Amino acid sequence: MSLTREQVDHIARLARLNLSDEERERYREQLSAILDHFQRLQELDTEAVPPTFRAVESQRAPRPDQVQDSLPRAELLSNAPEVEQNQFRVPPILD
Protein backbone atom coordinates (compact mmCIF):
# COMPACT_ATOMS: atom_id res chain seq x y z
CA MET A 1 0.00 0.00 0.00
CA SER A 2 1.71 3.14 -1.16
CA LEU A 3 0.00 6.51 -1.48
CA THR A 4 0.90 8.71 -4.45
CA ARG A 5 1.75 12.40 -4.30
CA GLU A 6 -1.54 13.09 -6.05
CA GLN A 7 -3.51 11.17 -3.41
CA VAL A 8 -1.81 13.10 -0.63
CA ASP A 9 -2.60 16.39 -2.39
CA HIS A 10 -6.20 15.31 -2.82
CA ILE A 11 -6.60 14.40 0.88
CA ALA A 12 -4.96 17.66 1.98
CA ARG A 13 -7.38 19.55 -0.26
CA LEU A 14 -10.40 17.73 1.18
CA ALA A 15 -9.13 18.50 4.69
CA ARG A 16 -8.36 22.15 3.83
CA LEU A 17 -4.76 21.90 4.96
CA ASN A 18 -1.89 23.83 3.44
CA LEU A 19 1.10 21.50 3.53
CA SER A 20 4.71 22.23 2.64
CA ASP A 21 6.49 19.98 0.12
CA GLU A 22 8.40 18.41 2.96
CA GLU A 23 5.20 17.69 4.91
CA ARG A 24 3.58 16.16 1.83
CA GLU A 25 6.44 13.74 1.37
CA ARG A 26 6.63 12.88 5.08
CA TYR A 27 2.90 12.22 5.32
CA ARG A 28 3.00 10.19 2.11
CA GLU A 29 5.61 7.89 3.62
CA GLN A 30 4.10 7.73 7.10
CA LEU A 31 0.50 7.25 6.02
CA SER A 32 1.58 4.55 3.56
CA ALA A 33 3.35 2.66 6.37
CA ILE A 34 0.39 3.07 8.71
CA LEU A 35 -2.13 1.91 6.11
CA ASP A 36 0.14 -1.03 5.30
CA HIS A 37 0.04 -2.06 8.92
CA PHE A 38 -3.77 -1.76 8.87
CA GLN A 39 -4.11 -4.19 5.97
CA ARG A 40 -4.39 -6.96 8.55
CA LEU A 41 -8.04 -5.97 9.06
CA GLN A 42 -8.74 -7.50 5.66
CA GLU A 43 -7.85 -10.95 7.10
CA LEU A 44 -11.14 -10.98 8.98
CA ASP A 45 -14.35 -12.09 7.35
CA THR A 46 -16.89 -9.46 8.37
CA GLU A 47 -19.48 -10.20 5.72
CA ALA A 48 -22.18 -10.99 8.30
CA VAL A 49 -20.99 -8.58 11.03
CA PRO A 50 -23.00 -5.40 11.64
CA PRO A 51 -21.03 -2.17 12.22
CA THR A 52 -20.76 -0.55 15.67
CA PHE A 53 -21.17 3.21 15.46
CA ARG A 54 -21.10 3.82 19.18
CA ALA A 55 -20.21 1.43 22.00
CA VAL A 56 -23.19 2.27 24.22
CA GLU A 57 -26.46 3.60 22.84
CA SER A 58 -28.10 6.05 25.21
CA GLN A 59 -31.65 4.98 24.22
CA ARG A 60 -33.04 8.31 25.27
CA ALA A 61 -36.05 9.90 23.67
CA PRO A 62 -35.42 13.33 22.18
CA ARG A 63 -36.17 16.16 24.59
CA PRO A 64 -39.19 18.38 23.97
CA ASP A 65 -38.50 21.21 21.56
CA GLN A 66 -38.64 24.18 23.90
CA VAL A 67 -37.43 27.70 23.31
CA GLN A 68 -34.57 28.61 25.63
CA ASP A 69 -32.07 31.40 25.89
CA SER A 70 -28.73 30.91 24.18
CA LEU A 71 -25.48 32.53 25.26
CA PRO A 72 -25.29 36.32 24.84
CA ARG A 73 -24.05 37.36 21.40
CA ALA A 74 -21.28 39.54 22.83
CA GLU A 75 -19.80 36.57 24.71
CA LEU A 76 -19.86 34.39 21.63
CA LEU A 77 -18.23 37.07 19.52
CA SER A 78 -15.58 37.80 22.13
CA ASN A 79 -13.30 35.04 20.77
CA ALA A 80 -13.66 35.96 17.09
CA PRO A 81 -10.54 37.13 15.27
CA GLU A 82 -12.52 39.77 13.33
CA VAL A 83 -15.90 41.23 14.17
CA GLU A 84 -17.94 43.88 12.40
CA GLN A 85 -21.41 45.11 13.28
CA ASN A 86 -21.86 42.34 15.83
CA GLN A 87 -21.05 39.63 13.29
CA PHE A 88 -18.09 37.50 12.24
CA ARG A 89 -16.19 39.34 9.54
CA VAL A 90 -14.91 37.32 6.57
CA PRO A 91 -13.65 38.20 3.09
CA PRO A 92 -16.18 38.12 0.24
CA ILE A 93 -17.21 34.53 -0.49
CA LEU A 94 -19.08 35.27 -3.71
CA ASP A 95 -17.60 37.00 -6.73
Place this chain on the structure above:
Amino acid sequence: MSDLTSLNLHRAIQGLRQGEFSCRELIQAYLERIQLLDLDLNAYLFTDPEGALKQAEAADQRLAEWRKFPQTELPPLLGIPLAVKDILCVKGMPCTCGSKILEGFVPPYHATAVERLLAAGAIILGKTNTDEFAMGSSTENSAYGVTRNPWNRERVPGGSSGGSAAAVAARLAPVALGTDTGGSVRQPASFCGVSGLKPTYGRVSRYGLVAYGSSLDVVGVFGREMQEIALIYELMAGVDPRDATTVDLPVPHIDLNQNIELSNLRIGVPKEYFLPGMQPQVEQAIREAIRHLQALGAQVEEISLPHTEYALPVYYLIAPAEASANLARYDGIRYGPRLSAATMWDIFYRTRGEKFGAEVKRRIMLGTYALSAGYYDAYYGKAQKVRTLIKQDFERAFQTVDVIAAPIAPTTAFPIGEHTDDPLAMYLEDVFTLPANLAGVPGLAFPVGFDQQGLPIGMQLMGSYFQEELLFRIAHAYQLTTDWHLRTP
Protein backbone atom coordinates in the same frame (compact mmCIF):
# COMPACT_ATOMS: atom_id res chain seq x y z
CA MET B 1 1.23 22.27 60.22
CA SER B 2 2.62 19.47 58.10
CA ASP B 3 2.46 19.83 54.33
CA LEU B 4 -1.21 20.16 53.44
CA THR B 5 -0.59 18.85 49.93
CA SER B 6 0.15 15.41 51.36
CA LEU B 7 -3.38 14.97 52.70
CA ASN B 8 -5.78 12.77 50.81
CA LEU B 9 -9.09 14.20 49.67
CA HIS B 10 -11.11 12.95 52.60
CA ARG B 11 -8.58 14.12 55.17
CA ALA B 12 -8.55 17.53 53.48
CA ILE B 13 -12.36 17.73 53.59
CA GLN B 14 -12.33 16.68 57.23
CA GLY B 15 -9.55 19.11 58.14
CA LEU B 16 -11.38 22.02 56.53
CA ARG B 17 -14.61 21.22 58.35
CA GLN B 18 -12.94 20.77 61.70
CA GLY B 19 -11.03 24.00 61.27
CA GLU B 20 -7.58 22.35 61.48
CA PHE B 21 -6.54 24.65 58.65
CA SER B 22 -8.27 27.17 56.45
CA CYS B 23 -9.16 26.72 52.81
CA ARG B 24 -6.89 29.67 52.07
CA GLU B 25 -3.99 27.77 53.66
CA LEU B 26 -4.83 24.65 51.68
CA ILE B 27 -5.05 26.47 48.34
CA GLN B 28 -1.94 28.48 49.17
CA ALA B 29 -0.01 25.27 49.88
CA TYR B 30 -0.86 23.93 46.43
CA LEU B 31 -0.11 27.25 44.70
CA GLU B 32 3.28 27.43 46.39
CA ARG B 33 4.12 23.89 45.39
CA ILE B 34 3.09 24.61 41.81
CA GLN B 35 5.32 27.67 41.81
CA LEU B 36 8.20 25.63 43.21
CA LEU B 37 7.98 22.61 40.91
CA ASP B 38 5.99 23.37 37.81
CA LEU B 39 8.50 25.53 35.99
CA ASP B 40 10.36 22.28 35.54
CA LEU B 41 7.45 19.81 35.20
CA ASN B 42 5.13 21.89 32.98
CA ALA B 43 2.05 20.06 34.21
CA TYR B 44 -0.05 23.22 34.10
CA LEU B 45 -0.63 25.40 31.05
CA PHE B 46 -2.56 27.96 33.07
CA THR B 47 -3.07 28.65 36.75
CA ASP B 48 -5.46 31.06 38.39
CA PRO B 49 -3.97 31.96 41.80
CA GLU B 50 -6.09 35.08 42.40
CA GLY B 51 -9.34 33.38 41.43
CA ALA B 52 -8.53 30.32 43.51
CA LEU B 53 -7.66 32.39 46.59
CA LYS B 54 -10.80 34.45 46.21
CA GLN B 55 -12.90 31.31 46.15
CA ALA B 56 -10.93 29.98 49.12
CA GLU B 57 -11.91 33.03 51.15
CA ALA B 58 -15.56 32.51 50.23
CA ALA B 59 -15.24 28.85 51.25
CA ASP B 60 -13.67 29.84 54.56
CA GLN B 61 -16.60 32.17 55.27
CA ARG B 62 -19.05 29.45 54.45
CA LEU B 63 -17.18 27.00 56.68
CA ALA B 64 -17.18 29.50 59.56
CA GLU B 65 -20.96 29.89 59.26
CA TRP B 66 -21.41 26.16 58.99
CA ARG B 67 -19.49 25.56 62.22
CA LYS B 68 -22.17 27.60 64.00
CA PHE B 69 -24.87 25.34 62.48
CA PRO B 70 -23.09 22.06 61.79
CA GLN B 71 -26.34 20.16 61.24
CA THR B 72 -26.81 21.93 57.86
CA GLU B 73 -25.52 20.42 54.61
CA LEU B 74 -22.27 21.57 53.06
CA PRO B 75 -21.37 21.00 49.41
CA PRO B 76 -19.36 17.73 49.43
CA LEU B 77 -16.18 19.21 47.88
CA LEU B 78 -16.31 22.62 49.52
CA GLY B 79 -12.86 24.19 49.32
CA ILE B 80 -11.19 21.23 47.60
CA PRO B 81 -8.66 22.10 44.86
CA LEU B 82 -8.94 20.48 41.44
CA ALA B 83 -6.90 20.55 38.22
CA VAL B 84 -8.67 20.30 34.85
CA LYS B 85 -7.22 18.99 31.60
CA ASP B 86 -6.99 21.84 29.13
CA ILE B 87 -9.52 20.23 26.81
CA LEU B 88 -12.51 20.76 29.09
CA CYS B 89 -14.09 24.21 29.09
CA VAL B 90 -13.89 26.27 32.26
CA LYS B 91 -15.68 29.56 31.79
CA GLY B 92 -13.24 32.46 31.88
CA MET B 93 -10.07 30.32 31.74
CA PRO B 94 -8.18 29.89 28.46
CA CYS B 95 -8.77 26.55 26.75
CA THR B 96 -6.03 25.72 24.23
CA CYS B 97 -6.34 21.93 23.90
CA GLY B 98 -2.55 22.05 23.64
CA SER B 99 -2.97 23.64 20.21
CA LYS B 100 -1.91 26.90 18.59
CA ILE B 101 -5.21 26.93 16.73
CA LEU B 102 -7.03 27.72 19.98
CA GLU B 103 -4.44 30.12 21.37
CA GLY B 104 -6.25 32.85 23.26
CA PHE B 105 -9.63 31.10 23.21
CA VAL B 106 -11.61 31.67 26.42
CA PRO B 107 -14.76 29.55 26.60
CA PRO B 108 -17.97 31.39 27.49
CA TYR B 109 -19.37 28.40 29.40
CA HIS B 110 -18.39 25.51 31.70
CA ALA B 111 -18.25 21.88 30.69
CA THR B 112 -20.97 19.96 32.53
CA ALA B 113 -18.43 17.82 34.41
CA VAL B 114 -16.66 20.99 35.56
CA GLU B 115 -19.91 22.75 36.42
CA ARG B 116 -21.04 19.85 38.60
CA LEU B 117 -17.76 19.81 40.54
CA LEU B 118 -17.87 23.59 40.98
CA ALA B 119 -21.43 23.27 42.26
CA ALA B 120 -20.08 20.69 44.72
CA GLY B 121 -17.67 23.34 46.02
CA ALA B 122 -14.42 22.49 44.19
CA ILE B 123 -11.87 25.22 43.44
CA ILE B 124 -10.07 24.99 40.11
CA LEU B 125 -6.33 25.63 40.39
CA GLY B 126 -5.72 25.66 36.65
CA LYS B 127 -5.64 23.82 33.33
CA THR B 128 -3.25 20.95 32.66
CA ASN B 129 -1.14 20.08 29.67
CA THR B 130 -2.30 17.65 27.00
CA ASP B 131 -1.23 16.30 23.66
CA GLU B 132 -2.80 18.55 21.05
CA PHE B 133 -6.55 17.79 20.97
CA ALA B 134 -5.76 14.69 23.10
CA MET B 135 -3.96 13.05 20.18
CA GLY B 136 -0.91 11.38 21.61
CA SER B 137 0.48 9.11 24.27
CA SER B 138 3.23 11.30 25.78
CA THR B 139 2.20 15.02 25.89
CA GLU B 140 5.04 15.58 23.42
CA ASN B 141 2.38 16.68 20.92
CA SER B 142 1.43 19.69 23.03
CA ALA B 143 2.20 22.96 21.27
CA TYR B 144 3.22 24.32 24.69
CA GLY B 145 6.05 21.94 25.53
CA VAL B 146 6.24 18.44 26.98
CA THR B 147 5.27 17.68 30.58
CA ARG B 148 8.05 15.91 32.47
CA ASN B 149 7.45 12.76 34.45
CA PRO B 150 7.80 13.59 38.18
CA TRP B 151 9.58 10.24 38.73
CA ASN B 152 12.22 10.97 36.12
CA ARG B 153 12.44 14.31 34.34
CA GLU B 154 13.87 12.75 31.17
CA ARG B 155 10.81 10.55 30.71
CA VAL B 156 7.36 11.32 29.36
CA PRO B 157 4.38 11.35 31.74
CA GLY B 158 2.28 9.48 29.20
CA GLY B 159 -0.65 11.03 27.47
CA SER B 160 -2.73 12.54 26.42
CA SER B 161 -3.78 13.61 29.94
CA GLY B 162 -0.10 13.73 31.00
CA GLY B 163 -0.40 17.12 32.71
CA SER B 164 -3.18 15.93 35.02
CA ALA B 165 -1.37 12.67 35.85
CA ALA B 166 1.91 14.48 36.57
CA ALA B 167 0.09 17.10 38.67
CA VAL B 168 -1.44 14.44 40.92
CA ALA B 169 1.84 12.48 41.11
CA ALA B 170 3.81 15.59 42.11
CA ARG B 171 1.05 16.71 44.50
CA LEU B 172 0.33 19.84 42.50
CA ALA B 173 -3.36 18.90 42.84
CA PRO B 174 -5.08 16.24 44.95
CA VAL B 175 -7.33 15.18 42.08
CA ALA B 176 -7.48 16.11 38.40
CA LEU B 177 -9.79 15.63 35.46
CA GLY B 178 -8.62 13.94 32.29
CA THR B 179 -10.20 12.42 29.23
CA ASP B 180 -9.75 8.94 27.78
CA THR B 181 -10.38 8.32 24.08
CA GLY B 182 -7.87 5.51 23.60
CA GLY B 183 -6.15 5.25 26.98
CA SER B 184 -5.45 8.89 27.78
CA VAL B 185 -6.30 8.53 31.48
CA ARG B 186 -5.09 4.99 32.18
CA GLN B 187 -1.71 5.15 30.41
CA PRO B 188 -0.49 8.41 32.03
CA ALA B 189 -1.82 7.14 35.39
CA SER B 190 0.39 4.09 34.91
CA PHE B 191 3.44 6.11 33.82
CA CYS B 192 3.07 8.55 36.75
CA GLY B 193 2.22 6.03 39.48
CA VAL B 194 -1.27 7.35 40.24
CA SER B 195 -4.79 5.96 39.88
CA GLY B 196 -7.21 6.92 37.15
CA LEU B 197 -10.70 6.04 35.97
CA LYS B 198 -12.06 5.82 32.44
CA PRO B 199 -15.80 5.53 33.01
CA THR B 200 -18.28 3.67 30.81
CA TYR B 201 -19.00 5.49 27.55
CA GLY B 202 -22.02 7.72 28.13
CA ARG B 203 -21.67 7.79 31.92
CA VAL B 204 -20.23 11.32 32.19
CA SER B 205 -21.41 14.22 30.06
CA ARG B 206 -19.06 15.48 27.35
CA TYR B 207 -20.78 18.84 27.03
CA GLY B 208 -17.93 21.34 27.04
CA LEU B 209 -15.33 18.68 26.28
CA VAL B 210 -13.60 19.60 23.04
CA ALA B 211 -14.46 16.68 20.78
CA TYR B 212 -11.81 14.35 19.35
CA GLY B 213 -13.33 10.89 18.68
CA SER B 214 -16.98 11.29 19.58
CA SER B 215 -17.84 7.58 19.68
CA LEU B 216 -14.95 7.03 22.11
CA ASP B 217 -14.34 10.16 24.23
CA VAL B 218 -15.08 9.98 27.98
CA VAL B 219 -14.24 12.29 30.88
CA GLY B 220 -12.22 10.60 33.60
CA VAL B 221 -10.43 11.43 36.83
CA PHE B 222 -7.04 10.98 38.50
CA GLY B 223 -6.29 10.60 42.19
CA ARG B 224 -4.31 8.33 44.47
CA GLU B 225 -6.92 6.44 46.44
CA MET B 226 -10.16 4.87 45.31
CA GLN B 227 -12.30 6.92 47.67
CA GLU B 228 -11.04 10.10 46.02
CA ILE B 229 -11.74 8.90 42.51
CA ALA B 230 -15.10 7.39 43.44
CA LEU B 231 -16.27 10.65 45.00
CA ILE B 232 -15.33 12.81 42.00
CA TYR B 233 -16.80 10.24 39.60
CA GLU B 234 -20.05 10.08 41.51
CA LEU B 235 -20.41 13.87 41.47
CA MET B 236 -19.71 14.13 37.71
CA ALA B 237 -21.66 11.15 36.43
CA GLY B 238 -25.23 10.98 35.21
CA VAL B 239 -27.53 12.04 32.44
CA ASP B 240 -27.18 15.54 30.98
CA PRO B 241 -29.78 17.09 28.69
CA ARG B 242 -26.92 18.85 26.88
CA ASP B 243 -25.21 15.59 25.86
CA ALA B 244 -27.54 13.20 24.04
CA THR B 245 -25.06 10.33 24.45
CA THR B 246 -25.32 10.30 28.25
CA VAL B 247 -27.21 7.34 29.62
CA ASP B 248 -30.16 7.88 31.94
CA LEU B 249 -29.29 5.53 34.79
CA PRO B 250 -29.21 6.46 38.48
CA VAL B 251 -25.81 7.18 40.03
CA PRO B 252 -25.70 5.41 43.38
CA HIS B 253 -23.60 6.73 46.24
CA ILE B 254 -20.42 4.68 46.52
CA ASP B 255 -19.37 3.76 50.04
CA LEU B 256 -16.09 1.88 49.98
CA ASN B 257 -16.02 1.44 53.74
CA GLN B 258 -18.38 -1.48 53.53
CA ASN B 259 -16.90 -4.91 54.02
CA ILE B 260 -14.93 -5.96 50.99
CA GLU B 261 -15.40 -9.56 50.05
CA LEU B 262 -13.47 -10.84 47.07
CA SER B 263 -14.16 -14.54 47.51
CA ASN B 264 -17.03 -14.69 45.02
CA LEU B 265 -15.16 -12.57 42.53
CA ARG B 266 -14.03 -14.05 39.22
CA ILE B 267 -11.12 -12.25 37.56
CA GLY B 268 -10.24 -12.97 33.95
CA VAL B 269 -6.70 -12.48 32.68
CA PRO B 270 -6.63 -12.14 28.89
CA LYS B 271 -3.74 -14.06 27.37
CA GLU B 272 -3.54 -11.61 24.44
CA TYR B 273 -2.36 -8.86 26.79
CA PHE B 274 0.96 -10.53 27.53
CA LEU B 275 3.20 -10.03 24.52
CA PRO B 276 6.67 -11.47 24.04
CA GLY B 277 8.13 -7.98 23.49
CA MET B 278 6.83 -6.40 26.66
CA GLN B 279 9.10 -5.23 29.46
CA PRO B 280 9.59 -8.26 31.76
CA GLN B 281 9.20 -6.25 34.97
CA VAL B 282 5.84 -4.96 33.78
CA GLU B 283 4.58 -8.50 33.28
CA GLN B 284 6.02 -9.59 36.64
CA ALA B 285 4.34 -6.73 38.50
CA ILE B 286 0.97 -7.42 36.86
CA ARG B 287 1.18 -11.16 37.59
CA GLU B 288 2.14 -10.38 41.18
CA ALA B 289 -0.81 -7.98 41.59
CA ILE B 290 -3.16 -10.63 40.24
CA ARG B 291 -1.71 -13.17 42.70
CA HIS B 292 -2.35 -10.62 45.44
CA LEU B 293 -6.02 -10.35 44.48
CA GLN B 294 -6.13 -14.13 44.45
CA ALA B 295 -4.70 -14.19 47.96
CA LEU B 296 -7.52 -11.83 48.96
CA GLY B 297 -9.96 -14.51 47.84
CA ALA B 298 -10.62 -13.85 44.16
CA GLN B 299 -10.76 -16.67 41.64
CA VAL B 300 -8.47 -16.08 38.70
CA GLU B 301 -8.74 -17.68 35.28
CA GLU B 302 -7.12 -17.14 31.94
CA ILE B 303 -9.49 -15.85 29.27
CA SER B 304 -9.21 -14.90 25.62
CA LEU B 305 -10.15 -11.64 23.90
CA PRO B 306 -9.26 -12.96 20.46
CA HIS B 307 -9.62 -9.73 18.45
CA THR B 308 -7.30 -7.68 20.67
CA GLU B 309 -4.61 -7.37 17.99
CA TYR B 310 -7.08 -5.65 15.67
CA ALA B 311 -7.91 -2.89 18.15
CA LEU B 312 -4.97 -0.78 16.99
CA PRO B 313 -5.95 -0.49 13.31
CA VAL B 314 -9.65 -0.20 14.22
CA TYR B 315 -8.98 2.64 16.63
CA TYR B 316 -6.53 4.45 14.37
CA LEU B 317 -9.12 4.45 11.60
CA ILE B 318 -12.21 5.31 13.62
CA ALA B 319 -10.70 7.97 15.90
CA PRO B 320 -8.94 9.89 13.09
CA ALA B 321 -12.07 9.65 10.92
CA GLU B 322 -14.16 11.19 13.68
CA ALA B 323 -11.41 13.71 14.41
CA SER B 324 -11.25 14.80 10.78
CA ALA B 325 -14.94 15.75 11.03
CA ASN B 326 -14.76 17.21 14.56
CA LEU B 327 -11.74 19.36 13.77
CA ALA B 328 -13.33 20.82 10.64
CA ARG B 329 -14.69 23.56 12.90
CA TYR B 330 -11.25 25.13 13.35
CA ASP B 331 -11.21 27.49 10.44
CA GLY B 332 -10.07 30.84 11.81
CA ILE B 333 -13.53 32.37 11.51
CA ARG B 334 -15.28 32.22 14.87
CA TYR B 335 -12.49 31.71 17.40
CA GLY B 336 -8.76 31.24 17.59
CA PRO B 337 -6.17 33.01 15.48
CA ARG B 338 -6.74 33.75 11.80
CA LEU B 339 -4.06 33.89 9.15
CA SER B 340 -5.08 36.53 6.69
CA ALA B 341 -5.72 35.74 3.06
CA ALA B 342 -7.67 37.24 0.16
CA THR B 343 -10.33 34.54 0.10
CA MET B 344 -12.10 32.63 2.81
CA TRP B 345 -10.84 29.33 1.40
CA ASP B 346 -7.28 30.50 1.75
CA ILE B 347 -7.95 31.55 5.34
CA PHE B 348 -8.97 27.95 6.00
CA TYR B 349 -5.96 26.43 4.24
CA ARG B 350 -3.42 28.77 5.80
CA THR B 351 -4.82 28.87 9.35
CA ARG B 352 -5.26 25.10 9.54
CA GLY B 353 -1.99 24.32 7.78
CA GLU B 354 0.06 26.53 10.10
CA LYS B 355 -1.76 26.29 13.42
CA PHE B 356 -2.38 22.54 13.67
CA GLY B 357 0.60 20.49 14.83
CA ALA B 358 2.15 17.56 12.98
CA GLU B 359 0.26 14.73 14.70
CA VAL B 360 -3.12 16.45 14.42
CA LYS B 361 -2.56 17.03 10.70
CA ARG B 362 -1.46 13.40 10.33
CA ARG B 363 -4.66 12.14 11.96
CA ILE B 364 -6.85 14.54 9.98
CA MET B 365 -5.19 13.26 6.80
CA LEU B 366 -5.58 9.63 7.86
CA GLY B 367 -9.21 10.11 8.83
CA THR B 368 -10.07 12.10 5.73
CA TYR B 369 -8.58 9.32 3.61
CA ALA B 370 -10.47 6.60 5.52
CA LEU B 371 -13.74 8.45 4.87
CA SER B 372 -13.05 9.47 1.28
CA ALA B 373 -14.97 8.15 -1.71
CA GLY B 374 -13.64 4.78 -2.83
CA TYR B 375 -11.92 3.97 0.48
CA TYR B 376 -14.76 4.26 2.98
CA ASP B 377 -15.81 0.59 2.83
CA ALA B 378 -12.28 -0.79 2.95
CA TYR B 379 -11.20 1.34 5.90
CA TYR B 380 -13.83 3.11 7.98
CA GLY B 381 -16.64 0.66 7.23
CA LYS B 382 -14.38 -2.32 7.85
CA ALA B 383 -13.11 -0.84 11.10
CA GLN B 384 -16.64 -0.40 12.41
CA LYS B 385 -17.42 -4.04 11.70
CA VAL B 386 -14.28 -5.26 13.44
CA ARG B 387 -15.20 -2.96 16.31
CA THR B 388 -18.30 -5.13 16.74
CA LEU B 389 -16.08 -8.22 17.05
CA ILE B 390 -13.97 -6.50 19.71
CA LYS B 391 -17.09 -5.52 21.63
CA GLN B 392 -18.40 -9.09 21.39
CA ASP B 393 -15.11 -10.38 22.84
CA PHE B 394 -15.84 -8.36 26.00
CA GLU B 395 -19.51 -9.34 26.14
CA ARG B 396 -18.54 -13.00 25.90
CA ALA B 397 -15.82 -12.63 28.55
CA PHE B 398 -18.20 -10.98 31.01
CA GLN B 399 -20.48 -14.01 30.84
CA THR B 400 -17.85 -16.00 32.71
CA VAL B 401 -15.82 -13.43 34.69
CA ASP B 402 -16.77 -10.31 36.67
CA VAL B 403 -13.75 -8.21 35.78
CA ILE B 404 -10.69 -8.36 33.56
CA ALA B 405 -7.22 -7.57 34.93
CA ALA B 406 -4.53 -6.58 32.43
CA PRO B 407 -1.46 -4.45 31.83
CA ILE B 408 -1.95 -0.86 30.67
CA ALA B 409 1.15 -0.42 28.55
CA PRO B 410 3.90 -2.78 27.39
CA THR B 411 6.58 -0.62 29.05
CA THR B 412 7.05 1.93 31.79
CA ALA B 413 7.45 5.63 30.88
CA PHE B 414 9.70 5.95 27.84
CA PRO B 415 12.35 8.64 27.31
CA ILE B 416 11.27 11.99 25.88
CA GLY B 417 11.92 11.95 22.14
CA GLU B 418 12.03 8.17 21.76
CA HIS B 419 9.02 7.80 19.46
CA THR B 420 8.63 11.27 18.03
CA ASP B 421 9.88 10.33 14.57
CA ASP B 422 7.88 7.13 14.30
CA PRO B 423 4.11 7.60 14.62
CA LEU B 424 3.37 3.89 14.31
CA ALA B 425 5.70 3.05 17.22
CA MET B 426 3.87 5.67 19.28
CA TYR B 427 0.49 4.17 18.35
CA LEU B 428 1.74 0.75 19.49
CA GLU B 429 2.01 2.17 23.03
CA ASP B 430 -1.79 2.09 23.11
CA VAL B 431 -2.43 -1.60 22.29
CA PHE B 432 -3.72 -2.52 25.75
CA THR B 433 -5.89 0.53 26.37
CA LEU B 434 -7.70 0.87 23.03
CA PRO B 435 -10.02 -2.17 23.35
CA ALA B 436 -11.91 -0.77 26.38
CA ASN B 437 -12.62 2.43 24.46
CA LEU B 438 -13.81 0.59 21.37
CA ALA B 439 -16.09 -1.61 23.51
CA GLY B 440 -17.14 1.32 25.74
CA VAL B 441 -16.48 -0.54 29.00
CA PRO B 442 -15.01 1.14 32.11
CA GLY B 443 -11.32 0.82 32.97
CA LEU B 444 -9.59 1.65 36.22
CA ALA B 445 -5.82 2.09 36.52
CA PHE B 446 -3.83 1.87 39.74
CA PRO B 447 -0.16 1.42 40.63
CA VAL B 448 1.12 -2.11 41.31
CA GLY B 449 4.90 -1.74 41.39
CA PHE B 450 8.06 -0.22 39.99
CA ASP B 451 10.66 -1.31 37.49
CA GLN B 452 14.41 -1.48 38.18
CA GLN B 453 14.78 2.16 37.21
CA GLY B 454 12.23 3.24 39.77
CA LEU B 455 9.50 3.97 37.22
CA PRO B 456 5.92 3.15 38.20
CA ILE B 457 3.89 0.28 36.73
CA GLY B 458 0.11 0.36 36.63
CA MET B 459 -2.54 -2.30 36.12
CA GLN B 460 -6.04 -1.88 34.75
CA LEU B 461 -9.27 -3.54 35.75
CA MET B 462 -11.93 -3.53 33.07
CA GLY B 463 -15.53 -4.19 33.97
CA SER B 464 -18.81 -4.63 32.21
CA TYR B 465 -20.94 -1.58 31.40
CA PHE B 466 -21.64 0.69 34.41
CA GLN B 467 -19.67 -1.56 36.77
CA GLU B 468 -17.41 1.26 38.01
CA GLU B 469 -18.32 0.56 41.64
CA LEU B 470 -17.13 -3.03 41.42
CA LEU B 471 -13.80 -1.85 39.98
CA PHE B 472 -13.41 0.64 42.85
CA ARG B 473 -14.13 -2.09 45.43
CA ILE B 474 -11.49 -4.45 44.07
CA ALA B 475 -8.84 -1.74 43.73
CA HIS B 476 -9.71 -0.46 47.19
CA ALA B 477 -9.21 -3.94 48.65
CA TYR B 478 -5.85 -4.03 46.86
CA GLN B 479 -4.83 -0.61 48.15
CA LEU B 480 -5.84 -1.42 51.73
CA THR B 481 -3.29 -4.23 51.70
CA THR B 482 -0.49 -2.65 49.63
CA ASP B 483 1.24 0.72 49.61
CA TRP B 484 2.29 1.32 46.00
CA HIS B 485 -0.28 4.09 45.68
CA LEU B 486 1.20 5.93 48.62
CA ARG B 487 4.73 6.19 47.19
CA THR B 488 5.62 9.64 45.93
CA PRO B 489 8.44 10.81 43.67
